[in-house]
Amino acid sequence: MISCLLIHVSRNPQGLPVCKDSVIAGATIQIGRGAACKIHLLDHRVSLLHASVRRSEDGVLYIDGERNATLKINGFIAQSAPLLPGTHVEIGPYALVVEPAASGHDLILSVELIHPLNDHDAALACRTAPVTIAALGLSKRKLGFSLAACILFLYLLLPMLPSASMVFDKWQAGLPVTLNGSWSPGPLAGGHALFEAKCSTCHQRSFQAVSDEVCTGCHKQVGKHLTKEELQVKTFKTMRCTDCHIDHKGSERLVLHDSSKCVTCHGDIKRKIASTELANVNDFAAGHPPFHITLRNGQDVIRVRQDEKDKLVEKSGLKYSHKVHLAKEGVSSPQGDTVMRCQDCHKIKESGRHFEPMTMQKTCQQSDCHALDYTDPVGGLAPHGSEPAVMNHLRVFYSKWLNESPENRAACDSAADIQGITACASDLARKNAAATLFSKNDGCGECHEIQPVSNREVPWKVAPVRINQDWQPGAEFVHAKHDTMGCTDCHDKMNSRSSADISMPAIAKCRECHVGNHPAKGKVASGCDSCHRFHQGVK
Amino acid sequence: MNKMQGATLLKYKNYRYFKATSLLMALAITAYVLIRPAGGESYGGTWLGYVLGILSTLIMVFLMWYGITKRRISGAPERRQQRIRTTRSDEMAAQLKFERRKTRRKTRGLSGATLQEWLSAHVYLGASLIVLVSLHTGFHFGMNVHTLAYVLMLLVITSGFYGLNVYLNYPRLITLNMAEDTLDDLLLKIAELDELACTRALGLPDEVNALVLKARHETRIGGTLFQQLSGEQRDCPTRHAVQQMLHLGEKYNQDDQPKIMRDLYSALLRKEKLVLRARTEIMLKARLECWLYLHAPLGIALLAALTAHIVSIFFYW
Numbered sequence: 001m002i003s004c005l006l007i008h009v010s011r012n013p014q015g016l017p018v019c020k021d022s023v024i025a026g027a028t029i030q031i032g033r034g035a036a037c038k039i040h041l042l043d044h045r046v047s048l049l050h051a052s053v054r055r056s057e058d059g060v061l062y063i064d065g066e067r068n069a070t071l072k073i074n075g076f077i078a079q080s081a082p083l084l085p086g087t088h089v090e091i092g093p094y095a096l097v098v099e100p101a102a103s104g105h106d107l108i109l110s111v112e113l114i115h116p117l118n119d120h121d122a123a124l125a126c127r128t129a130p131v132t133i134a135a136l137g138l139s140k141r142k143l144g145f146s147l148a149a150c151i152l153f154l155y156l157l158l159p160m161l162p163s164a165s166m167v168f169d170k171w172q173a174g175l176p177v178t179l180n181g182s183w184s185p186g187p188l189a190g191g192h193a194l195f196e197a198k199c200s201t202c203h204q205r206s207f208q209a210v211s212d213e214v215c216t217g218c219h220k221q222v223g224k225h226l227t228k229e230e231l232q233v234k235t236f237k238t239m240r241c242t243d244c245h246i247d248h249k250g251s252e253r254l255v256l257h258d259s260s261k262c263v264t265c266h267g268d269i270k271r272k273i274a275s276t277e278l279a280n281v282n283d284f285a286a287g288h289p290p291f292h293i294t295l296r297n298g299q300d301v302i303r304v305r306q307d308e309k310d311k312l313v314e315k316s317g318l319k320y321s322h323k324v325h326l327a328k329e330g331v332s333s334p335q336g337d338t339v340m341r342c343q344d345c346h347k348i349k350e351s352g353r354h355f356e357p358m359t360m361q362k363t364c365q366q367s368d369c370h371a372l373d374y375t376d377p378v379g380g381l382a383p384h385g386s387e388p389a390v391m392n393h394l395r396v397f398y399s400k401w402l403n404e405s406p407e408n409r410a411a412c413d414s415a416a417d418i419q420g421i422t423a424c425a426s427d428l429a430r431k432n433a434a435a436t437l438f439s440k441n442d443g444c445g446e447c448h449e450i451q452p453v454s455n456r457e458v459p460w461k462v463a464p465v466r467i468n469q470d471w472q473p474g475a476e477f478v479h480a481k482h483d484t485m486g487c488t489d490c491h492d493k494m495n496s497r498s499s500a501d502i503s504m505p506a507i508a509k510c511r512e513c514h515v516g517n518h519p520a521k522g523k524v525a526s527g528c529d530s531c532h533r534f535h536q537g538v539k
Numbered sequence: 540m541n542k543m544q545g546a547t548l549l550k551y552k553n554y555r556y557f558k559a560t561s562l563l564m565a566l567a568i569t570a571y572v573l574i575r576p577a578g579g580e581s582y583g584g585t586w587l588g589y590v591l592g593i594l595s596t597l598i599m600v601f602l603m604w605y606g607i608t609k610r611r612i613s614g615a616p617e618r619r620q621q622r623i624r625t626t627r628s629d630e631m632a633a634q635l636k637f638e639r640r641k642t643r644r645k646t647r648g649l650s651g652a653t654l655q656e657w658l659s660a661h662v663y664l665g666a667s668l669i670v671l672v673s674l675h676t677g678f679h680f681g682m683n684v685h686t687l688a689y690v691l692m693l694l695v696i697t698s699g700f701y702g703l704n705v706y707l708n709y710p711r712l713i714t715l716n717m718a719e720d721t722l723d724d725l726l727l728k729i730a731e732l733d734e735l736a737c738t739r740a741l742g743l744p745d746e747v748n749a750l751v752l753k754a755r756h757e758t759r760i761g762g763t764l765f766q767q768l769s770g771e772q773r774d775c776p777t778r779h780a781v782q783q784m785l786h787l788g789e790k791y792n793q794d795d796q797p798k799i800m801r802d803l804y805s806a807l808l809r810k811e812k813l814v815l816r817a818r819t820e821i822m823l824k825a826r827l828e829c830w831l832y833l834h835a836p837l838g839i840a841l842l843a844a845l846t847a848h849i850v851s852i853f854f855y856w
Contacts, residue, residue: 130820258575
């Protein structure tokens with residue numbers, strides 16, 4: 001316990017000291033600005049708890065400065081010192097002096113404010129620079145509203161001007177940066193880039209969606225999806241061109257490859273249109289029916305499901321064995337055994353989709369193959385044409401031959417006059433044609449079906465040739481994109497002996513590489529429009 | 540706000556808003572991945588894009604409403620009261636002041652939520668916008684008003700993250716730096732030390748006197764925005780004086796001058812320490828406030844850009 005007599009010294013107007021005593025006691029005596037301090041020094045320059053008076057183990061009283069607080073003891077900065085009589089301690093503006101000891105008190109301290117705060121100090125304190133951001137005069141509101149005003153002017157008001165007046169619309173089209181360019185969410189597709197500076201070409205009315213008439217105004221030749229006008233209108237009355245053709249997505253992208261829109265109808269088309277022949281289709285991988293093959297049946301065109309094997313017969317009117325022509329050891333030709341490739345006959349068009357039509361001259365008679373020669377009584381070469389043309393050729397040929405020398409006429413039994421020679425030539429032509437060109441398995445009969453008919457001049461009829469050009473007209477297959485594969489990887493023709501064989505790959509073959517709408521590892525995601533086109537008349 | 544309060548802000552009611560916004564983000568991401576309204580083509584114009592856009596707009600308006608709610612709960616700034624005082628008659632001002640006091644006593648908003656609850660929701664919902672709006676864009680960006688709005692939003696959110704960081708950490712640093720002192724206390728002490736140093740320097744050579752006078756008159760505490768934020772004064776005269784006093788002490792080591800020089804050096808050293816603490820205080824406070832000078836104005840700018848974005852979409856539908 002420390003008993004302390006505290007003498008508060010103040011000065012009267014004459015500068016003479018005026019003392020006032022008080023007694024305090026405690027285990028330690030705190031000195032500071034705080035109200036809890038026993039020696040309460042009310043000045044901002046004194047810390048809340050500035051120092052404490054404690055008694056050491058050997059009974060000596062000492063003053064101990066708190067952390068961050070400065071004590072000046074006898075003119076020196078110190079953190080701790082014994083309180084011997086005469087010790088002068090400065091705490092902030094106060095001076096504490098240890099008076100000589102007297103009976104009844106362990107310590108007698110006089111306290112005096114020696115550096116009162118004057119106006120000059122206050123003025124100095126006020127002269128400091130701004131100490132808060134608010135004092136800099138910055139205004140959050142002003143800054144915010146200024147920015148907002150700039151944005152609204154540049155990005156809302158200016159882009160609206162071209163819609164307000166055609167004058168602005170024409171004027172801004174010539175500017176390096178258009179007024180409403182900032183509204184464009186992305187580059188326009190392909191040819192639409194022409195309208196980049198003239199939004200009003202498509203966006204003709206404010207706050208109204210781009211109408212179909214705007215599209216069809218330029219794209220006049222676009223086909224409809226359905227051929228029946230009534231059904232077309234009923235089915236697509238709520239759809240717009242822009243549902244599928246979304247622009248501003250870059251120069252390469254205008255068509256939305258979204259099968260879900262197709263599946264909306266085709267997924268349950270049997271229920272929606274009871275009379276339809278189409279099957280429900282949901283996804284190429286999981287919900288697509290077997291392919292249909294389009295065949296020519298005489299004059300008619302029929303569609304046959306590919307899993308109906310017995311109906312899959314091509315009636316081309318030709319006799320042809322792919323196996324013979326594609327034999328690994330080669331096929332005999334005037335140039336010797338020749339190994340043939342598919343491309344020797346099936347020449348792809350520039351479009352990469354279909355093949356050039358095959359002809360006798362360009363395809364079958366290449367490398368001098370399949371020459372239509374006849375031998376008896378003299379050899380010749382017949383043209384590839386209709387039956388009457390071939391017979392005429394033979395008659396003319398033998399007439400000339402008979403007229404060349406009397407020896408040749410020995411081949412005739414008839415008279416040597418013109419009628420006789422003509423009759424003889426016709427006879428020779430008929431015999432020869434029967435023996436060589438129009439025999440069942442030789443000459444024309446090697447490739448064509450030949451039937452005898454009751455016609456004296458041309459007693460044979462060659463079956464009409466109807467080679468299928470497009471097996472799947474409802475789909476689009478680009479051979480050029482599949483040129484990394486061999487032809488026979490998909491078309492099994494190596495063992496085909498008959499021209500009736502159809503070697504179109506089934507859907508399972510396509511599914512080896514292609515899946516439907518949902519991507520799968522190692523497979524090609526293929527939506528409806530990978531093979532089918534929307535804008536084509538479907539019969 | 541101390542660290543504990545900051546932690547409460549994030550953990551408010553057992554992470555209520557963290558859970559809610561996490562769920563919201565998870566739903567949005569799942570929908571974005573699974574639902575492909577335009578066959579894999581993602582952009583703001585699909586129905587999912589519109590849903591995300593409308594949701595994000597509502598959240599943004601809600602977040603901006605926090606600025607109004609904050610004022611309603613904690614009271615309008617002093618500036619508004621001053622404006623009221625200067626523009627209205629005394630009677631009306633007194634009436635308004637009374638009402639203002641009544642409002643200020645409120646600790647809850649109209650919805651009954653505390654300011655802390657509002658702030659907790661504000662922080663988490665603000666962060667969720669990064670995900671929601673990015674999904675809304677379909678990751679298509681360009682030089683247009685749409686991307687401008689997106690970039691402004693990211694700037695607002697980034698400044699908000701900075702604000703959250705300083706609010707969580709700086710109060711503790713301020714307390715460590717200042718203890719029980721206030722900035723005014725420090726400035727008074729500095730002024731007193733300046734006075735003391737000038738008195739001591741009176742009897743010393745001109746070189747020392749000039750140094751002390753320069754340290755008194757040219758030492759700046761606070762100042763420009765940069766000076767406040769950096770907490771430094773380039774070529775601080777006080778620091779320069781302290782460094783020079785070491786050399787000058789040896790130079791003028793004569794007769795009775797060492798004690799005065801020592802006193803002077805001591806005073807300047809104490810002043811330098813106080814100046815450093817004062818500048819640190821100003822720096823911490825400035826950093827605590829500065830982000831709001833970006834967050835709020837950019838928020839208003841974002842509202843303008845968002846308006847332009849929405850109007851442009853429907854103007855050229």
